[in-house]
Structure formats: C-alpha cells, structure tokens
Amino acid sequence: MKVLIVEDDPLHRSYLHEAVNAALPECDTVIEAENGTAGEKLARDHKSAHIVMDLQMANRNGIEAARTIWKERPETRILFWSNYSDEAYVRGVSRIVPDGAAYGYVLKSASDERLKLALRSIFIESQCVIDREVRGLQQKSLGQTNGFTDSEYEILVDIALGLTDRAIAKRRSLSLRSVQNRLQQLYDKLDVYQTAGDDHEDGRFNLRARAVTIAFLRKLLNYSALERAEAELQEWLDEK
Amino acid sequence: MKVLIVEDDPLHRSYLHEAVNAALPECDTVIEAENGTAGEKLARDHKSAHIVMDLQMANRNGIEAARTIWKERPETRILFWSNYSDEAYVRGVSRIVPDGAAYGYVLKSASDERLKLALRSIFIESQCVIDREVRGLQQKSLGQTNGFTDSEYEILVDIALGLTDRAIAKRRSLSLRSVQNRLQQLYDKLDVYQTAGDDHEDGRFNLRARAVTIAFLRKLLNYSALERAEAELQEWLDEK
DNA sequence: CGCCGTCTTGCGTAAACCCGCAGCTTGTTG
DNA sequence: CAACAAGCTGCGGGTTTACGCAAGACGGCG
Numbered sequence: 001m002k003v004l005i006v007e008d009d010p011l012h013r014s015y016l017h018e019a020v021n022a023a024l025p026e027c028d029t030v031i032e033a034e035n036g037t038a039g040e041k042l043a044r045d046h047k048s049a050h051i052v053m054d055l056q057m058a059n060r061n062g063i064e065a066a067r068t069i070w071k072e073r074p075e076t077r078i079l080f081w082s083n084y085s086d087e088a089y090v091r092g093v094s095r096i097v098p099d100g101a102a103y104g105y106v107l108k109s110a111s112d113e114r115l116k117l118a119l120r121s122i123f124i125e126s127q128c129v130i131d132r133e134v135r136g137l138q139q140k141s142l143g144q145t146n147g148f149t150d151s152e153y154e155i156l157v158d159i160a161l162g163l164t165d166r167a168i169a170k171r172r173s174l175s176l177r178s179v180q181n182r183l184q185q186l187y188d189k190l191d192v193y194q195t196a197g198d199d200h201e202d203g204r205f206n207l208r209a210r211a212v213t214i215a216f217l218r219k220l221l222n223y224s225a226l227e228r229a230e231a232e233l234q235e236w237l238d239e240k
Numbered sequence: 241m242k243v244l245i246v247e248d249d250p251l252h253r254s255y256l257h258e259a260v261n262a263a264l265p266e267c268d269t270v271i272e273a274e275n276g277t278a279g280e281k282l283a284r285d286h287k288s289a290h291i292v293m294d295l296q297m298a299n300r301n302g303i304e305a306a307r308t309i310w311k312e313r314p315e316t317r318i319l320f321w322s323n324y325s326d327e328a329y330v331r332g333v334s335r336i337v338p339d340g341a342a343y344g345y346v347l348k349s350a351s352d353e354r355l356k357l358a359l360r361s362i363f364i365e366s367q368c369v370i371d372r373e374v375r376g377l378q379q380k381s382l383g384q385t386n387g388f389t390d391s392e393y394e395i396l397v398d399i400a401l402g403l404t405d406r407a408i409a410k411r412r413s414l415s416l417r418s419v420q421n422r423l424q425q426l427y428d429k430l431d432v433y434q435t436a437g438d439d440h441e442d443g444r445f446n447l448r449a450r451a452v453t454i455a456f457l458r459k460l461l462n463y464s465a466l467e468r469a470e471a472e473l474q475e476w477l478d479e480k
Numbered sequence: 481c482g483c484c485g486t487c488t489t490g491c492g493t494a495a496a497c498c499c500g501c502a503g504c505t506t507g508t509t510g
Numbered sequence: 511c512a513a514c515a516a517g518c519t520g521c522g523g524g525t526t527t528a529c530g531c532a533a534g535a536c537g538g539c540g
Contacts, residue, residue, distance in 0.1 A: 174518075174519090175518065175519050175520080176519090176520095177518075177519055177520065177521090178517080178518050178519065181517080181518075181519090182517095204526095206526080206527090
C-alpha cells in the first residue's frame with residue numbers, strides 16, 4: 001500500500017509522514033509532493049496510491065489537483081488536511097467529489113489521534129470522515145436552512161468577479177431583471193441592509209461591493225475560491 | 241535574555257523554539273503564546289522579552305498584536321515570521337513600526353540558516369533584517385514607481401469595504417468629484433480597462449467591483465487587511 | 481514673478497444599479 | 511383540478527457611478 005502526501009510546508013509534510021507511518025503499518029511506501037502540480041504527476045505514476053492533500057498551496061491548490069486526479073481515477077481516496085473550515089473550501093471540495101468516492105476532511109488543528117483514525121478509516125475501511133466543524137458547514141451549504149442556494153452562491157461569485165448585471169445575465173442565460181432579483185435575494189441573506197442604513201442616511205453602502213466584503217469576512221468566499229472562479233471566467237470569455 | 245514566541249501552529253511553534261535555542265545560547269527563557277491576545281499579555285508580563293511573531297493567526301493577528309505591544313513599549317524588537325509576502329501584509333507592518341525600532345520580516349520558506357541569522361541580527365545586534373522578496377515589495381510600496389500611493393491604497397480599501405462615493409467623501413473629507421477622480425486613477429493603475437473591454441461590448445465589468453477583485457488576486461489586499469479596515473470603519477461609524 | 485504640473489472641485493450626461501409593481505410559467509399540494 | 515408558492519420577465523423611475531470639460535488652488539523652478 002502506498003500513500004502520497006501533497007503538502008506545501010516541510011514541517012507539516014514530515015509530520016504527516018510520521019503520522020502515516022504510525023497509523024498505517026501496512027503502508028510500505030510514502031511519497032511526498034510539495035505542490036499540486038507535482039502531486040498530480042505522482043498520482044499518475046503511482047496509480048494505486050492513497051492521497052493526503054493540503055488545500056492551500058502556492059503553486060496549484062489542493063482542490064484543483066484533486067479535481068484532475070479524480071477525473072482520471074474517480075476511485076482514488078483522498079484525505080484533505082486543511083487549516084481552515086471556510087465555507088468556500090468546503091463548498092469547493094463537495095463540488096468536485098465523485099459519486100460514492102471515499103474521502104475525508106480533517107482540520108490541522110485536530111489531535112494526532114483524530115488524524116490517525118481518519119487515515120485508517122478512509123484508506124483501510126473506505127469510509128468518509130469529515131470533521132465535525134466542517135460537517136456543520138456542509139449541512140448548511142446543502143440544506144437550505146440559513147445557508148446559500150447554489151444560485152445565490154453563483155451570483156455572489158459573479159459580482160465578486162466584477163461582472164456587470166448584463167454580463168451575468170448573458171453568462172447565466174437569464175434576463176437582466178432576474179439577475180437583479182437574485183442580487184436582492186443575496187443582499188437580504190447577507191444582511192447588507194442592517195449594516196448599511198442603521199437609520200442615518202449618512203453612512204450608506206454600495207450594496208454590491210458591500211455584499212462581497214461581507215461574504216469575505218464571513219468566509220463564504222476566500223482567495224482560492226476567487227482564483228478558481230476567475231479561471232473559469234477567463235475560460236468562458238475565451239470560448240464566447 | 242527572554243524570547244517570546246507567538247504562533248498559531250504547534251508544529252511551527254516547536255520548530256521556532258528549537259531554532260531560538262540553537263541560534264541564541266544567551267537566551268535563558270523561551271515563552272510561547274498561541275494567539276495574538278495571549279501574546280500581548282505575555283509581552284506585558286515579561287517586559288524585557290524579544291518577540292517572534294506569526295502574522296496570520298485565528299484569534300488576533302500578528303499586526304494587531306504588534307501594534308498594541310509597540311504602543312506600550314516601542315523599543316521592543318519583533319521578528320515577523322510569515323508564510324506570505326503579500327503587499328497587504330508588508331504594508332500593514334510598515335504602517336505600524338515605530339521610528340527607529342529594530343524589527344525583521346522573514347518568510348517561513350527561508351532556510352534554517354537564514355532564520356537563525358535573522359534572530360541573532362535583530363535580538364543581539366539590533367539590526368533590521370528583511371527578506372529580499374519582502375524588501376522588493378516595500379520599495380515599491382514606498383517609492384511611487386508602479387506601486388500605489390497611500391491615497392490610492394486608501395480609496396482601494398474604501399471601495400473594498402463597500403462604501404459609496406459619498407460616504408468616502410465624508411470619511412476622507414473630500415468632495416464627491418475628488419473621490420471619483422481618485423477612483424479613476426486607481427482603475428488606471430489596476431488595469432481594469434484592459435481586462436474589461438477587450439473590445440467587445442459584451443463582457444463588460446463593473447469597474448468598482450472589478451478593481452477590488454484584481455487587487456485581491458494581486459495580493460494588494462487580503463483577508464486580514466480587510467478585517468483591520470473593517471474594524472477601523474466601525475470605529476469611525478460609531479464616533480460619527 | 482510667471483510658467484507648469486498636480487490635485488481639487490463643480491457641472492452635466494450617459495450608463496449602470498436598485499427595486500416596487502405586475503403579469504407568466506412552473507412545480508407542488510390538498 | 512384549483513390553489514398556492516417560487517421563480518422569471520418586462521416596465522418605470524429614482525439613485526449612484528463613471529467620466530469629459532474646465533475653472534481654481536498650491537507648490538516648485540527657472
């Protein structure tokens with residue numbers, strides 16, 4: 001049994017290496033990659049390998065890497081190991097996991113025990129293991145309680161990218177008015193108004209920009225989500 | 241001689257601990273804090289301590305902590321140790337360093353040697369040590385070559401927060417038109433137009449929102465800068 | 481002092497944005 | 511099937527943005 005570790009930080013890499021050795025005596029080979037690109041290549045070379053993957057990496061982030069790896073071999077088991085439980089990451093991951101694939105998501109702040117347990121559960125028992133904190137977000141982002149619909153999230157990303165209403169309409173095949181409807185819906189959910197008016201006319205906010213800011217501060221969006229969205233946008237621009 | 245380590249991640253914390261022991265045999269006490277708040281308190285208790293500080297921490301980030309520490313004891317020597325060299329961080333740091341204070345900025349990707357050397361230079365020799373990469377940014381952000389003026393940066397932050405032109409005018413004591421002038425200036429520098437028009441009328445951008453996105457992608461802004469700015473904004477809103 | 485560049489401000493306009501109102505299409509439920 | 515909720519769409523209008531044009535204000539510099 002082989003395990004591939006994809007992780008930026010040398011300290012964390014060697015820590016993972018040890019953890020894998022300790023938790024999985026049946027594992028005979030551990031390979032390391034220090035960024036997403038190298039990770040993809042090694043995953044291709046060692047087809048049977050299970051993967052432990054960091055999410056935020058400079059060169060090519062974990063979500064990108066996981067996506068291409070899963071595209072080639074959907075049955076690959078991947079354990080995501082991340083510092084953050086931002087909704088943006090969680091959403092990003094659940095967007096790309098293939099049907100029925102075994103995967104995991106544990107936070108770097110988890111104890112040694114938790115990590116080792118997760119390693120065994122996923123790689124040996126083929127179970128999904130998702131940290132409680134992360135799980136909470138996942139529920140919210142799927143269930144409609146309080147969380148965001150896909151269409152709301154979509155339009156959030158679109159204005160975050162800086163598209164005009166018209167451009168969004170074209171991209172999503174909607175009428176201009178519908179786009180604006182969704183925007184209002186988004187403004188509602190994000191509570192842009194409360195912070196906005198207070199009741200003085202003075203400190204008014206630009207709703208569109210404010211919505212993005214709030215989303216950022218609430219970690220509905222983050223750098224890597226923006227980066228991905230920007231790439232998709234460019235793609236779309238090119239083909240249109 | 242005492243050294244205080246303020247760092248989120250337990251792995252990095254113990255690594256730093258070792259590095260300090262190895263580089264500074266004259267250091268008899270090493271104290272650790274795992275977030276900004278705890279760091280501030282320990283800094284108060286151990287007045288003579290030199291500090292190694294992580295920048296991005298969950299609870300209270302390094303810049304905040306450093307600011308209050310320096311406010312109480314401006315001669316404190318602080319070595320910032322960070323994963324990133326985003327302009328947003330660099331700018332944030334140079335904004336708060338007291339006149340003539342000895343400080344340092346080294347990246348986590350630096351070699352052991354570099355770190356140890358920096359430790360000795362700052363804590364023993366009272367020299368400023370700033371990683372080459374970081375230094376580059378610093379030049380740019382101070383000199384006007386290609387970089388951003390303070391007033392440009394200021395307005396960037398303001399629209400990122402989601403303020404309207406009018407609100408910005410009020411906050412910065414400018415006329416509405418001046419605010420808009422600065423905005424245009426900003427749009428120029430950020431090259432919002434190039435990506436915008438291409439030459440089709442189709443894929444138009446909302447300049448204001450797009451500018452923020454570009455700034456984010458170029459790391460002129462980041463989460464912690466936004467967070468700080470938001471706090472300042474709230475403060476201003478309250479008193480006005 | 482007069483010339484010049486940079487910054488500020490006002491006026492005016494076209495476009496984009498925010499949104500209430502109202503008619504339509506769906507899918508759901510009793 | 512009737513009734514109802516939810517989403518899409520057009521219309522209309524009030525507000526905000528983006529920006530050209532031009533008139534001052536301020537600070538060097540020959």
